[in-house]
Amino acid sequence: MSSNDTLRQTISPETLKAEYISPASCEFFKTEKGFLGAEINGQKFNRVILTRALPLTFSDDYICISDVERKELGIIEHISDFSEDNQKLMNEELGHRYFSPVITEILSIKEKFGNFYFDVMLGDLKRNFTVKDISKNIRYHEKGFDLIDVDGNRYRIIDFDAIPKKSRRLLEPYLY
Numbered sequence: 001m002s003s004n005d006t007l008r009q010t011i012s013p014e015t016l017k018a019e020y021i022s023p024a025s026c027e028f029f030k031t032e033k034g035f036l037g038a039e040i041n042g043q044k045f046n047r048v049i050l051t052r053a054l055p056l057t058f059s060d061d062y063i064c065i066s067d068v069e070r071k072e073l074g075i076i077e078h079i080s081d082f083s084e085d086n087q088k089l090m091n092e093e094l095g096h097r098y099f100s101p102v103i104t105e106i107l108s109i110k111e112k113f114g115n116f117y118f119d120v121m122l123g124d125l126k127r128n129f130t131v132k133d134i135s136k137n138i139r140y141h142e143k144g145f146d147l148i149d150v151d152g153n154r155y156r157i158i159d160f161d162a163i164p165k166k167s168r169r170l171l172e173p174y175l176y
Helices: 003-010 084-097 165-174
Strands: 026-030 036-040 043-045 049-052 061-066 072-078 105-112 115-122 125-132 138-140 145-148 154-157
Touching: 026 084, 036 072, 036 084, 049 084, 105 165, 115 154, 125 145
Parallel strands: none
Antiparallel strands: 026 036, 036 043, 049 061, 061 072, 105 115, 115 125, 138 145, 145 154
């Protein structure tokens, strides 16, 4: 059993002291102004905010629904339990809140006074960013990791083995 499975088994409404929202009691919709709305237990909310309770470990599980005053309305245990249309609306909303560009190639890494200056490719887009104290600002996941820059932005490497060999060689000295 993985550590994620163990952690998942310890999370429950009792431990979180929150109400889980089921697909049977919740339907999402887009408002005329483009906001995400929801009808939860028969009550209509013209704007709701979705946040991930555990964004690194379970990005599609334990999604908190709040109203515009940030009052918690409940928690969605698994996005996958909802209809395809609802999943699309939720993922679109979460995508706006958790923008995480994917690094496809590392062109260079330069270190100066504890700051690491990255030049990378995000698909066809060249981007540079700075990571302070790389050992504290790297978050490992299954096959890759996230780098968090000095502004709090998260850059993802989905599969470390899938990026070019030169990119892996540039990054390897900082990983362990």
